[in-house]
Amino acid sequence: MSLVPGISVVIPCFKSPPALTDLVQSISSHLTNNLVVEFEIILVVDGSPDDTWERVKKIQKDLTQIKILKLDKNYGQQAATFAGISVAKHKILITMDDDGQHPADTIKAMIAKFEEGYQVVYGTPIVKSHGINRRFLSFLLKKLMKHGLGIKNSAVFSAYRVIDKKTLDDKVSSYDDLIAGSLDTLMSRSGMRVASQPIYMETRLNGKSNYNFLKLMNYALRIIVSNSIRPLRIALVLGFFGLLISFMGLAYLVLSLVFRDYLVPGYLSIETSILFFGSIQLITIGLIGEYVGLLYLKSIGQKSFVIDELI
Numbered sequence: 001m002s003l004v005p006g007i008s009v010v011i012p013c014f015k016s017p018p019a020l021t022d023l024v025q026s027i028s029s030h031l032t033n034n035l036v037v038e039f040e041i042i043l044v045v046d047g048s049p050d051d052t053w054e055r056v057k058k059i060q061k062d063l064t065q066i067k068i069l070k071l072d073k074n075y076g077q078q079a080a081t082f083a084g085i086s087v088a089k090h091k092i093l094i095t096m097d098d099d100g101q102h103p104a105d106t107i108k109a110m111i112a113k114f115e116e117g118y119q120v121v122y123g124t125p126i127v128k129s130h131g132i133n134r135r136f137l138s139f140l141l142k143k144l145m146k147h148g149l150g151i152k153n154s155a156v157f158s159a160y161r162v163i164d165k166k167t168l169d170d171k172v173s174s175y176d177d178l179i180a181g182s183l184d185t186l187m188s189r190s191g192m193r194v195a196s197q198p199i200y201m202e203t204r205l206n207g208k209s210n211y212n213f214l215k216l217m218n219y220a221l222r223i224i225v226s227n228s229i230r231p232l233r234i235a236l237v238l239g240f241f242g243l244l245i246s247f248m249g250l251a252y253l254v255l256s257l258v259f260r261d262y263l264v265p266g267y268l269s270i271e272t273s274i275l276f277f278g279s280i281q282l283i284t285i286g287l288i289g290e291y292v293g294l295l296y297l298k299s300i301g302q303k304s305f306v307i308d309e310l311i
Contacts (some may be wrong), residue, residue: 004036004111008165009094010084012077013056014046016098021059026104027096028063035108042067042084043098047074060311072308077159078182079305085165085183086175087310093163095183102160106199114162119192123160125201141220145185156196157184167192176303182223225290232291235284242277 009027013020024041031039043056043066053070060066069083081095092114096102106123114121145154161183171190188194224231 004092005038006090007031007036007039007092007094007111008085008088008090009039009041009096010044010081010088011041011096011098012044012046012080012084013052013098014048014074014077014080015050016048016052016055017100018055019100020052020055020098021062023098023100023104024059024063024066027107028065030104030107035111038090040065040067040089042069042088044069044080044084045071046076046080047071057311068311069307070309072306075305081159081183082175083305083307085168087307088165091165093161093165093168095159095161095163097159101201101203103199103202106197109199110160110162110197113195113197114164116195117193118195119164119167120187120194121162122156122158122194122196123199124156124158124196126198127200141223144220145223151185151188153188153194154184156194158196160199163187164192176305177298182226185223185226221290225287225294229291231287232284235280235287238280239284242280245273246277 009031011024020043024043027041028039041063043059045053045056045068053068056066056068060068067087069087071080071083075083084095085093092111094107094110102123110121110123142154142157145151145157168187171186171192
């Protein structure tokens, strides 16, 4: 494999482990070892409440290829990744996590796969390393994206990516305008050629994942409402279904009164029906609120991230 002209590595940082320094040094070592002519490592501190910003500044003093960004608050991993991409200068992008689970020694294999003519290469784990709850929720989300949103490549989505930045720049007018957007769904819907490279994930350096159940559910909801109107159509179908059941129940009550001369008692069935259809109404209103809220944020020029400091 010939030398790559230039690579930009983007690493979102939030409550980063102390071993982040070792990770950056490992990436630098592998990139300089007959792989790339020039590179930069972009560390994006996503409003982390601890001393992550101070530690990345110390890392920058030791390595000249480091570029560091500080966002004014916590926007989430996707927005932090977009922020790093927006200041990247090389034509090849690599995105990685800050927990050390994406091994630097697999970069060469990822680049080799990328040079086969693909525009996006995902590093997919051979052995799943997350907890059972995280794996289950990720599985459900990827199935939803594939079958519900029509995103065919969702099964290989990963935070470890090699991306053709020129192609991505052609698809995106401004990275900070992508409110609630997902980098993976954007690239998939844009028709970029996608491949995957199986890798063995490393053990997390220390600490635990910053994603919990609520964050994963919020991420899933944002992906759905920013990529499809199908939930609104499903709500419409449920509304018609509820209306049909209501008419059937009304017809049954009328027929009982006409032919049997009594009304069928059933407080439990009435309460259940009220709760069921009331829940449908609340869910529908909530979905509409998400869509309206997203449109409102875009109309007032809300940015997906704001860079507070760039060094």
